[in-house]
Amino acid sequence: MKTMTCRQLGGACDLEFSAETFEEIAEMSKKHATEMLEKLDKDHLKAMEDMRILMQNPDALQAWFKNKRTEFETLPER
Helix, strand or coil: CEEEECCCCCCCCCCEEEECCHHHHHHHHHHHHHHHHHCCCHHHHHHHHHHHHHHCCHHHHHHHHHHHHHHHHHCCCC
16 A cells, blocks of 8 residues: 655645545545635636646646656565
8 A cells, every 4th residue: 555645636735635545545535626716726726727727638648647657666565
């Protein structure tokens, strides 16, 4: 099991997500982002806007995901 924070995944807080795979972590982060969007959390809305801008460049988005996956894979097991 590995742990990453919302902030490590491009978010705005230090909430921790723990999972066996990067895909599971990404899904937890997405769910958290949706919850923060519903609450109109200002810091998370800013982080989501930054991600929206990143998504406009498919190469940059792919590189971002590759870097985050690599970061996940190099984390120690907990």
